[in-house]
Amino acid sequence: MHDNHTTTSAAFWATLKRDLLIAFKKKNDVVNPFMFFIIVVSLFPIGISPESERLTEIAAGVIWISVLLASMLSMDSLYRSDYEDGSLEQLLLSPHPLFFLVLAKNISHWLVSGLPVVLVSPLLAYMLALPQEAYGTLVLSLLLGTPIMSLIGSIAVALTVGLGSRGLILAVITLPMSVPVLIFGTLAVQATLNSLSPVGYLSLMLVMLSVSISLAPLASAAALRISVN
Amino acid sequence: MHDNHTTTSAAFWATLKRDLLIAFKKKNDVVNPFMFFIIVVSLFPIGISPESERLTEIAAGVIWISVLLASMLSMDSLYRSDYEDGSLEQLLLSPHPLFFLVLAKNISHWLVSGLPVVLVSPLLAYMLALPQEAYGTLVLSLLLGTPIMSLIGSIAVALTVGLGSRGLILAVITLPMSVPVLIFGTLAVQATLNSLSPVGYLSLMLVMLSVSISLAPLASAAALRISVN
Amino acid sequence: MLDAIQFSSFAEFVDMGGYGFNVWSVYALFAVFVAVNLILPLRKKEKIIQQLKRRALIDAEIQSEESTDEQ
Amino acid sequence: MSSAAPNNHTESKNGETMLSARQLFCARDDRVLFKDLDFDLIEGQVLQVQGSNGSGKTTLMRILCGLNDNYEGSIKWYGQDIAEQAAGFFSSLLYIGHRVGVSKVLNPIENLRWSCSLLQAVSDEQIMNALKEVGLRGFEESPCYTLSAGQQQRVSLARLIISPARLWVLDEPFTTLDAKGVAQLENFLQSQAQSGGSVMVTTHHKLNIPQLNILSLG
Amino acid sequence: MSSAAPNNHTESKNGETMLSARQLFCARDDRVLFKDLDFDLIEGQVLQVQGSNGSGKTTLMRILCGLNDNYEGSIKWYGQDIAEQAAGFFSSLLYIGHRVGVSKVLNPIENLRWSCSLLQAVSDEQIMNALKEVGLRGFEESPCYTLSAGQQQRVSLARLIISPARLWVLDEPFTTLDAKGVAQLENFLQSQAQSGGSVMVTTHHKLNIPQLNILSLG
Amino acid sequence: MWVWFSKLGSPKWFYELSGKWLPWLIAAMVIFMTIGLVWGLLFLPPDYQQGFTSRILIVHVAVAGTSLAFFPLMFVAGTITLVWRMKLADMVAKNAAILGAWFSFITLATGSLWGSVMWGTWWEWTDSRLVSMLFQLFLLLGVISLRSALEDSETAAKACALLSIVGCINVVIIKYSVEWWNTLHQVSSPVSMGNDSPNGPEFWIATLIMIIAVYLFLSVSLILSTRNEILERERRSQWVQELVLKS
Numbered sequence A, B: 001m002h003d004n005h006t007t008t009s010a011a012f013w014a015t016l017k018r019d020l021l022i023a024f025k026k027k028n029d030v031v032n033p034f035m036f037f038i039i040v041v042s043l044f045p046i047g048i049s050p051e052s053e054r055l056t057e058i059a060a061g062v063i064w065i066s067v068l069l070a071s072m073l074s075m076d077s078l079y080r081s082d083y084e085d086g087s088l089e090q091l092l093l094s095p096h097p098l099f100f101l102v103l104a105k106n107i108s109h110w111l112v113s114g115l116p117v118v119l120v121s122p123l124l125a126y127m128l129a130l131p132q133e134a135y136g137t138l139v140l141s142l143l144l145g146t147p148i149m150s151l152i153g154s155i156a157v158a159l160t161v162g163l164g165s166r167g168l169i170l171a172v173i174t175l176p177m178s179v180p181v182l183i184f185g186t187l188a189v190q191a192t193l194n195s196l197s198p199v200g201y202l203s204l205m206l207v208m209l210s211v212s213i214s215l216a217p218l219a220s221a222a223a224l225r226i227s228v229n
Numbered sequence C: 001m002l003d004a005i006q007f008s009s010f011a012e013f014v015d016m017g018g019y020g021f022n023v024w025s026v027y028a029l030f031a032v033f034v035a036v037n038l039i040l041p042l043r044k045k046e047k048i049i050q051q052l053k054r055r056a057l058i059d060a061e062i063q064s065e066e067s068t069d070e071q
Numbered sequence D, E: 001m002s003s004a005a006p007n008n009h010t011e012s013k014n015g016e017t018m019l020s021a022r023q024l025f026c027a028r029d030d031r032v033l034f035k036d037l038d039f040d041l042i043e044g045q046v047l048q049v050q051g052s053n054g055s056g057k058t059t060l061m062r063i064l065c066g067l068n069d070n071y072e073g074s075i076k077w078y079g080q081d082i083a084e085q086a087a088g089f090f091s092s093l094l095y096i097g098h099r100v101g102v103s104k105v106l107n108p109i110e111n112l113r114w115s116c117s118l119l120q121a122v123s124d125e126q127i128m129n130a131l132k133e134v135g136l137r138g139f140e141e142s143p144c145y146t147l148s149a150g151q152q153q154r155v156s157l158a159r160l161i162i163s164p165a166r167l168w169v170l171d172e173p174f175t176t177l178d179a180k181g182v183a184q185l186e187n188f189l190q191s192q193a194q195s196g197g198s199v200m201v202t203t204h205h206k207l208n209i210p211q212l213n214i215l216s217l218g
Numbered sequence F: 001m002w003v004w005f006s007k008l009g010s011p012k013w014f015y016e017l018s019g020k021w022l023p024w025l026i027a028a029m030v031i032f033m034t035i036g037l038v039w040g041l042l043f044l045p046p047d048y049q050q051g052f053t054s055r056i057l058i059v060h061v062a063v064a065g066t067s068l069a070f071f072p073l074m075f076v077a078g079t080i081t082l083v084w085r086m087k088l089a090d091m092v093a094k095n096a097a098i099l100g101a102w103f104s105f106i107t108l109a110t111g112s113l114w115g116s117v118m119w120g121t122w123w124e125w126t127d128s129r130l131v132s133m134l135f136q137l138f139l140l141l142g143v144i145s146l147r148s149a150l151e152d153s154e155t156a157a158k159a160c161a162l163l164s165i166v167g168c169i170n171v172v173i174i175k176y177s178v179e180w181w182n183t184l185h186q187v188s189s190p191v192s193m194g195n196d197s198p199n200g201p202e203f204w205i206a207t208l209i210m211i212i213a214v215y216l217f218l219s220v221s222l223i224l225s226t227r228n229e230i231l232e233r234e235r236r237s238q239w240v241q242e243l244v245l246k247s
């Protein structure tokens, strides 16, 4: 009877597959962060000034902040339906270490909501007249930054999983925490613009990322146990 | 038996009272939009530049866009719990014209989530080094603008009321719609800064407001009937 | 001792060498801050005790009613 | 299709027809739930809608209340289309569905104050009595998220005591009620029928109510 | 308090004690739900937890599964603390609560594929058979939000057929099931007991299962 | 260890002990406050370049320094709540968050009142201490609003504990990253705080006294509100009932 029990890795992949499947079925989770990002960015030329000199100055900051917002708000969909329909309880009751299952959920969520935003950023960088040479750094810094924010966000989501509407409280909790990422991300881009090397900042973000990958899922798991209670 | 049936106005007040009571009980609906607004605004000096000359240029736009985001995201809490616990069905089944009940809900929601944001805006205007003379126009334009956005938002919320996590899709639907408000609002402030009269823009916004008060609730009511179906 | 006081007149004291507004508003803020955070807890304690008393009475009432209901 | 039709004749003496459905047809996706469904609901009648899972009970109830409009056929309220009668119909309708309409944040009193005030003016001690009657004495002040599944349902059932509605439409009101609760609710239904109102209820329970009428789907 | 204790002795021949609770105490807010609650769950036993609304059944079930930890007392799994036994315990536990754990977007097959794969490796035709058995033939491909209340519950019940779990913990699995469904579920419980597994179930129904054990709260 | 802990964990024990200590703490607080304020306001000689505005700094520095103590405090309390399930720790943490928000706000307010003299502006993004203090305030408000959002008090306790632990780590990271970020903007920065702080022993002694006074005030206020919390959460327990009926 105990023969055909699943290995943890099997459970990991099953969870990852399932979440991707769900995301793929309700396309909103994929499209909305993306759309939101584009819309918010394009509000700034309207609200501030359409002149490209002005835009160039603010481009990096605006893109980074919009990404920050997009990924924070996309977190709302993580764990929510699982909590409402009880799948989360099933997850907590599985014999496998929660760390990996949570990690699987985070990864799939980032693939679905974080990655597309990063990939479209050069386009918007162009629209905001960011000098070409900074594109590479921008994308790289976003590639390193967005997973960090997803991982931090995941903790906040897990803490508020019981709440009906939590988009705002999520942002309120997590935006302050993502200030360091914002700082280093924008500094990296600025550095490239001043033709300095951004490597220092980027490697710092890499460190942050590896730390948060190894710690954040633990916190999320603990948070889930707390709030399903 | 039909003697003590309630008048529509009684139902209106009962609904308004109830929603304010709920908001008052879970204080977050009041505090979070406010907090979100402040936090988002204070990301810009960090992301773009802390120097006050730069900030002055972007102040009006940043504040308006942040208000836009705050009020869009706060909409998420409107109708949600009512839908989940079935109160919404009770609302639809009441013998009173839905227009007024929806209006009551919108009003209470604006009082709770829109007004505080408007009231704190001068403080942030100062922190973003917006010239003093523009404060009045800023607050006025926001006072006219935020209700419009709530009313528009309410339609989108009513349409998406069945969805679990909809913070983003709301923004995606409503932000484009609220671009005119953004334009006139920022233009009004700019006018004051260039020591021109903002009255034209403001009165235009006043017109928009009165139109949306008289029409939007109808749309919301229809949308509710559709999505509860 | 007293000559160590930095002000020769009360007006001077209020004026604080031209920085009256800032200095005094800081001290006013501080005073309010301290007062509020000491007085509110004390007031709250009174409230709580009142509530608990009321609650105790209500419970007693409920119990007596239930016991009567059983009969 | 409808085993209710016969009873109606035997019953029809004790009141005029309140609600009458003719030729109802409903299909979800491509599945036909019911077609040519005719039945009358007569004053003083308790009509139980029966059917296996997925047979369309909930759908039917929601159609009757106008919460669901993808159907064909005619539904009349005292002989007139509901569209014309809206005010009259809704002011004498009380519907409790799978979602019971109890706000988790508010406490039972505040909940009832609102949900009742949509139909009529209520006094607080009316509410207190109702709550006591459904066995929530001592829970009046505690927010509803602290109540158990059954207790929350009882809050919604308290409306049955207060409301003057002539027509009750209840979708599975017995789930999560304990034995005592079930018996009590059955009494409510009966007294409503005796007072000339009428009830339409879905449940998988076997109701013990004298001269109960049954409408069975699929 | 626990009327289960006596039965256990009569039963104890047909297997060793699986789960044993001693001196359980739980209070929500300031209300004591149960205290000094002792009971044993023995292999091959079906234990029904009874109690009026709000007596703490759901709370007890969640405590046993480790989903709720504000309680006092000891819960042992084959004589050892669950904390030490975690892997063993959870790999032989199957819990279905008020929320049945069925994703609305996915269809029944996809749902089962995941929820079962947490416990064991399953093949698709195992799943198809299970679905067929719970009477969802023809609904395998339709997303669960299009299923009725009862049908969604049946999806979760299909797990009972597939899973190898020795211990079932079911919180009100009968709500919204129609008569046929109820009978079928009772059979499942019985066969689980006969195969040496054991079941803990809350319901307000009157189960007809031979040598059923009852644990009644408040 | 365990005995001691469980004893310390018991709200009853704390309530009685703190009841004994309070009068002394209050007395000490009053003494230090009066000394600090009187000296600060009357006797402190004007700073050679800042004049009497150095009187602001006495308050500001004391409050600011103290407000840095809150996240470490909540970190400890959080760990105790999660690891040892001690109710008392959470009661303290709950009020610490609120009081901490107050402190941060007063720091900001007094700071900008000083700034309006020194820099001619009430707010200056180019100063790292201002910015990091602002974000400490945000984080504290985040903890508070999480507490108010979560309905079940048990859940809220653990959730806030976890958040304060994460938040404390974050405050440190934020502080350093902001400082770094700031150094890059110093060039354009009109001022930098503290470089021309008043010197002279009297100033620092007065400040020291104020700091002690403020710490005493912190503990008094925290103890008072924690005692209220105890009364509310233990309201069903025997000893509270008796205590209520006695009073």
Ligand code: HEM
Pocket (backbone or CB within 6 Å): F057, F060, F061, F064, F065, F068, F107, F108, F109, F110, F111, F112, F113, F114, F115, F116, F118, F122, F123, F129, F130, F131, F133, F134, F192, F193, F194, F195, F196, F197, F198
């Ligand atoms: C972490 C928070 C803070 C700490 C620990 C702190 C501490 C201090 C200290 C010790 C001084 C005396 C001068 C020195 O020795 O540096 C000082 C001065 C000052 N603080 Fe703060 N402060 C903090 C936050 C703030 C904030 C938020 C503001 C304004 C909103 C502010 C505005 C000032 C100003 C304008 C001065 C005078 C600087 C000068 O001498 O030119 N400080 N602060």
Ligand SMILES: Nc1ncnc2c1ncn2[C@@H]1O[C@H](COP(=O)(O)OP(=O)(O)OP(=O)(O)O)[C@@H](O)[C@H]1O
Pocket (backbone or CB within 6 Å): D145, D146, D147, D148, D149, D150, D151, D176, E028, E029, E033, E051, E052, E053, E054, E055, E056, E057, E058, E059, E060, F152
């Ligand atoms: N989050 C909570 N906070 C405080 N009290 C609660 C909470 N959840 C439940 N309770 C209390 O616990 C008691 C038991 O709840 P529980 O859901 O276990 O009852 P139950 O036996 O499952 O009732 P039902 O048969 O209606 O499902 C209820 O009286 C309720 O008041």
Ligand SMILES: Nc1ncnc2c1ncn2[C@@H]1O[C@H](COP(=O)(O)OP(=O)(O)OP(=O)(O)O)[C@@H](O)[C@H]1O
Pocket (backbone or CB within 6 Å): D028, D029, D033, D051, D052, D053, D054, D055, D056, D057, D058, D059, D060, E145, E146, E147, E148, E149, E150, E151, E176
């Ligand atoms: N949104 C929907 N889209 C498509 N089909 C639906 C939808 N909602 C329900 N259905 C179908 O309608 C049928 C009847 O659903 P309904 O909820 O009325 O059944 P029911 O009689 O209430 O069952 P139960 O006894 O389980 O509550 C179901 O077979 C379901 O497949």
Ligand SMILES: [Mg+2]
Pocket (backbone or CB within 6 Å): D057, D058, D059, D171, D172, E148, E149, E150
């Ligand atoms: Mg149904």
Ligand SMILES: [Mg+2]
Pocket (backbone or CB within 6 Å): D148, D149, D150, E057, E058, E059, E171
């Ligand atoms: Mg239950």
